[in-house]
Amino acid sequence: MTAASTPQAANPAPTTNAALYEAARSVIPGGVNSPVRAFGSVGGDPVSMVRASGPYLTDAEGREYVDLVCSWGPMLLGHNHPAVVDAVHRAVDAGLSFGASTPDEYRLAELIAGTVPVERVRMVSTGTEATMTAIRLARGATGRNLIVKFAGCYHGHSDGLLAAAGSGVATQSLPGSAGVTEAQAAETLVVDYNDRAALEEVFAARGSEIAAVITEAAPCNMGVVTPAEGFNAFLRQLTARHGALLIWDEVLTGFRASDTGYWGLSGQPEGWAPDLWTFGKVIGGGMPTAAVAGRAEVMDLLAPLGPVYQAGTLSGNPVAMAAGLATLQNATAEVYGTITRRSQQLEELLVGALTEAGVDHSIQRAGTLFSVAFGTSDGGVRNYADAQGQEAFRYAPFFHAMLKHGVYLPPSVFEAWFVSSAHDDAAMDRIAKALPHAARAAAAATA
Template sequence: MTPDDTRPETAESAALFARALAVTPGGVNSPVRAFNAVGGTPRFVQRASGAFLYDADGREYVDLICSWGPMLLGHAHPGVQAAVQEAVSRGTSYGTPTVPEVELAEEIVVRTPVEKVRFVSSGTEATMSAIRLARGFTGRELVVKFAGCYHGHVDALLAAAGSGLATLSVPGTPGVPVASTAATLVLPYNDPAAVERAFAEHGDEIACVITEASPGNMGVVPPLPGFNKMLAETCARHGALFVSDEVMTGFRVSRSGQWGLDGAREGWTPDLVTFGKVMGGGFPAAAFGGRADVMAMLSPEGPVYQAGTLSGNPVATTAGLATLRLATEEVYAGLDRAAGLLADEVDKALTEAGVAHVVQAGGNMFSAFLLDEPPTTDSVRDFAAASAQNVARYRAFFHAMLDQGVYLPPSAFEAWFLSSAHDDAVLDRVVSALPAAARAAAAVPPVEKEAGA
């Protein structure tokens, strides 16, 4: 792999990428950053402010990934910066209990259905720990997950769905032993009948069902009305736990996450919830929480072991607490308005360019699925439908936007994020870039189908 974008305006990023390739696998520390899905040279960002990123070549971009969700208030928010600077002045890590971790835990408990919280350092660690706790609490081993839902790089959850309604999985990546995923059932998302059949066959063996509360890792594919409630009720009937993964949606789509949009209204409560992203205020922090009796199984109170030297780091929890306290109802209302406006403008530009597509949202997260043919349904409901995208069209769309100073997710299978710093002037810059990007996508031919396909 070598940098393939040698334009003068990307020279510094290309040079940095070449240096990174010499010392880091793929030149990046998280795969999607490498631009493999879209081609070209990844931009090396040197600073960020408000709604903007600034790269090593001095270019300014409207940021529509917001660090993949955490920057709800925009970059370098003065209130968060001041809280962090004051925290750093007291030291960066103690290895002891601290006041900020208690205050952040209290804030999370007030906002969500969880009764107790344990902090960790990443979303992957949160889901890994929740799965271990669910197995320890129930004394069962099987885990149900859904195709297209990503829960971090936990061995047991890096599984690809096979044929049939409920397939005992095989690993989706080298390095994961078959035994690690043999106790994972992968089902099609948004398919209640598949869930019912899985429980009919394996109900007394299933420890938990884990799902993204509103998936954003296959593009944005929200749950059908009542789907999360059905999962919670099915788990309860069979003595399994329902684990709602809100690493992405937690405190992003409402002050109470996705549960605040459907759980509170429909009257159901998850047994365990995983959190990340926004609750760290841009720092590496995450958590899992849930029912008090389930959480009581964790050491040192119970027998299920879980630990972390940097868990509840005082700087990270201070940043998260400041972010949550500044995320008022007015902030969420503004985000919803801005996301709705921009999603409508993306739909309009693609329609006018003649690009078959679906634009859909989950709260203030949204994405565009660029297709070869007009969709047969009004929404993308599962991973199979999401996989029908023409990724080459998205690649052209992405680079046309990037060239105009708008930084989209460098993958067709990711959510778009805004912040409270994305005001009308910022949105106007994005909207003005859309027609040219849509025309670039329209110029990409459909994918040739194999004979008989």
Template sequence: MKNEPVPHDISPLSAAASEALFARAKAVTPGGVNSPVRAFNAVGGTPRFIREAKGAWLTDVDGNEYVDLICSWGPMLLGHAHPEVQAAVLAAVARGTSYGTPTTPEVELAEAIVERAPVEKVRFVSSGTEATMSAIRLARGFTGRDVILKFAGNYHGHVDSLLASAGSGLVTHAIPGTPGVPESSTELTVVLPYNDRAAVTAAFEEYAGRVACLITEASPGNMGVVPPEPGFNEFLATTCQANGALFISDEVMTGFRASKQGQWGIDGKNEGWTPDLVTFGKVMGGGFPAAAFGGRADVMGSLSPDGPVYQAGTLSGNPVATTAGLTTLRLATDEVYDHITRAAETVKGAIEESFTTVGLPHVIQSTGTMFSVFFTDKPVRNFDEAKTTDEVAYKAFFHAMLDQGVYLPPSAYEAWFLSSAHDERAISRIIEALPYAAEAAVKVKA
């Protein structure tokens, strides 16, 4: 499959039905969406309302078909509507959708996660936000300390204490990143520049004996993919241990997605370190709202009902969601990861060729099967550098790809995802669309 040129008279796809639904949605839902990035505010235009999905493809309410490069923001490792996952879910639904009691699938899914990940015990919740919120509460309860360290550009859900932005200083007191979060909620959160060891050391010195935990995305994907520098996660783990704090590795996005064992399987397993707590989501739910946090047995032993730290959830461990997650993990074989890796390498190579041909500045960064494209000419190590990406060029690129039937993240600061269902037909459409989209991006820079 070569990067062949395509005609430049491509017209925008019809979005009349999506426009009508968007108008109805805005009348009853803030912004017309239930998660902000879906509104297309960062790229403009009308968000596409999807009618159905199968394999690597999305079909919107206007009948347009797109190759999907967001995969529900990561969970659809096997593609959409995988027949074996569907069959397992249908059988689970036939038995009932929620009991409010322990069930077999939640035990089996917990066993599968413990087998793959560096955790000894797991507690299920219903969202990644719940997972990080609960992990922080547990860390504070276990250590008896109150200060949290996090990194600028790392997203851990909409927990009040973690929705904080940083200034330019080495160690910065957090300020609320959104109205509705009082300063009292973030005053014990310290925000550091990512990949900066000196800042971490300085923070532990300034807050000696007070740091409950340091939380980081195992490999950030919410400012685009910005991998940890070699040895950085190991440095965080050993620094936390030396200072009596817990190291929380947020693998909601990377868990069972970046590799079979998540980001830890890439940079932790062979280096001999483990996090104290890990948060999971997305792939482990198989497309259903499910998440988890887990870790060392002694730390997890502080959690109710064994210990004093309270956490609960009516739908936690839901039998349908855990069945979907368990089936997905069982099907996520080495061959699946090999296929996705090869597909990602093919797409990245095509991007490199198209962008280089037209002289479009770019940096492609990846970890495992995840990658993203920055419209800048220098490697990105942290949030400040991520913000140098050319958002105007990305907007033009996004719409040019969309009009050719390729659905990219509607934001310049997101990871791109493929699945085991991305076959030659899907990859061919991406490759064929790239030259025209690259030229569209260059034109807005001229």
């Protein structure tokens, strides 16, 4: 670009949502830096946010919304929690990045290892990196190539994990992604969630080639799907029987579905643990941090100790570590109690409004996380086919009615709803007032 064609600094910056989106689209593909932020499946222009506080977001036009996205999970304590902001300010004052080890890295790792049964934790910057590393580790540890994943589960955007992925891939109705080679796709075997017989079959046919099964601890990226009774324990037994590893993706559910993630509701009471775990979102408290963790025997295969290479310029970044540590240190039993109560209250309000408006639906839950699926009262959602078969057309008018009445929901029916410990009575009142409008809009929708 020549200097003459560079946008002129003298031009006033756009200040409306529509103008900002227009400006963004001219320089950013689709105007967004992550497809889930686009309003592709609900229509209209994405809203540009400029500020956040407690349970609220404020857009470029000064409109305030109760936030039920919570940055897609990380904001467990609400936005700009004073302890987190203080910790970040202190970290920033000390230096943005050192490219060397720092004390907070091992404190955060210790905190994670003190909460769930893992012996080693390696910090990375995104959930995608965490699952990608876990897959490489599983292949390095077993000497096998194949990975089993479930249709509708999302584990980030590394090549091998995009087959039949949920979240943005589901929202845009894509089977996978262009740019993934056939060879990579052939190394990922996709099975229906909650389908034990299909898994038995895959392992009977190719068990000796399978390095790992990767699963969301509870799927939350095709909407929430509650694992069938005993399904996760079955995965543990099946993988162990065939010498494959179980990769337990808690990027979304970790430190959020409960204080010990979804493992606290599944593996812990049943007395088992996976081989490798992935974390993200809450452990960074709103800054880019994620982690891969597990037994020392497997994790110590990572460089510099072992032959499995993994690295990151900004891994364990001190500002991100400070945000994550402060978030987890303030994630008390009281915080989880509030989130549990608010999440149940939200579900009751939602079910009440939908029932009153005569909208057929079901609610799927995983600890403090839940989502709604329209037209699914007969059987609920057990897998990706059920999620895709719902009356998704009801969501766009529902979403826009909530937005109009000051509530920011995920702009896709295939996402979980997130609350924080900052969601107070005033925020819940606003949601309660908005829901009947949205439920009526959903009732009136036609395919």
